Amino acid sequence: MSEAGTTSWRQSHAALAFLHDIRSQGGLFSQGFRFALSGGFVALVYLATTTVLHSVLGVPFQIALAIGFAVGMAVHFTLQRLFVWRHPGQFALPAHHQAARYLPMAGVQYGVTALSTARLPGLLGVPAEMVYVPTMLVVAAINFAVFRGRVFHPGSPAEETCGE
Numbered sequence: 001m002s003e004a005g006t007t008s009w010r011q012s013h014a015a016l017a018f019l020h021d022i023r024s025q026g027g028l029f030s031q032g033f034r035f036a037l038s039g040g041f042v043a044l045v046y047l048a049t050t051t052v053l054h055s056v057l058g059v060p061f062q063i064a065l066a067i068g069f070a071v072g073m074a075v076h077f078t079l080q081r082l083f084v085w086r087h088p089g090q091f092a093l094p095a096h097h098q099a100a101r102y103l104p105m106a107g108v109q110y111g112v113t114a115l116s117t118a119r120l121p122g123l124l125g126v127p128a129e130m131v132y133v134p135t136m137l138v139v140a141a142i143n144f145a146v147f148r149g150r151v152f153h154p155g156s157p158a159e160e161t162c163g164e
Contacts, residue, residue, distance in 0.1 A: 031084060031085065031144075031148065032144065034083055034084040035084050035140075035144050035147075038076070038079040038080070038083055038084050039076075039140065041075075041079065042072050042075050042076045042079065043072075045071060045072050045075050046068045046069065046071070046072035047068070049064075049067065049068040049071045049072065050064045050065050050067070050068030050069075051064075053067055053068065069110075073106055076106075077098075077099065077102055080102070080147060080151075080152055081095065081098065081152065084147075084152070085147065085148070085152035085153075090154070090155050091152060091153070091154060091155060092153050092154060092155035093151070093153075093155075098151050098152060101150060101151045102147075102151055105143060105146060105147075105151070109139050109143065112135065112139060113132070113135050113136065113139060116131055116132075116135045117131050117132050117135065
């Protein structure tokens with residue numbers, strides 16, 4: 001293997017080792033880091049899906065946007081379960097109960113974001129982006145707390161029979 005190939009392999013191995021280490025940590029900081037990392041990845045998936053469908057495949061934008069949102073939500077839910085909120089034991093809720101709590105949260109997030117970006121810029125006299133970014137930060141913080149405590153929380157020893 002060439003020196004460049006060896007360096008590339010070592011960097012890839014180091015990145016995978018880092019992700020494994022951060023995935024196995026259970027503390028609030030580690031969960032927050034994984035939450036932010038997965039959110040960034042999901043944003044890229046959403047953007048790429050919507051862009052490729054519209055710009056490359058010619059799908060009308062609103063349809064591409066809806067498909068991109070659905071793909072993004074599926075990736076987000078999966079990452080929340082397998083990467084962000086990974087527990088040594090089992091979750092308190094099985095996947096279908098988590099989804100039943102997750103989907104309304106996603107709908108509320110979308111609704112709050114749409115409403116705030118539709119109404120507040122005109123009321124405050126600022127561009128939509130000036131409302132969008134703070135709204136997303138507040139919504140993300142609320143989602144983190146709700147996901148951590150009510151959706152993807154670990155089971156207690158008495159609840160382990162409810163797991164998957």
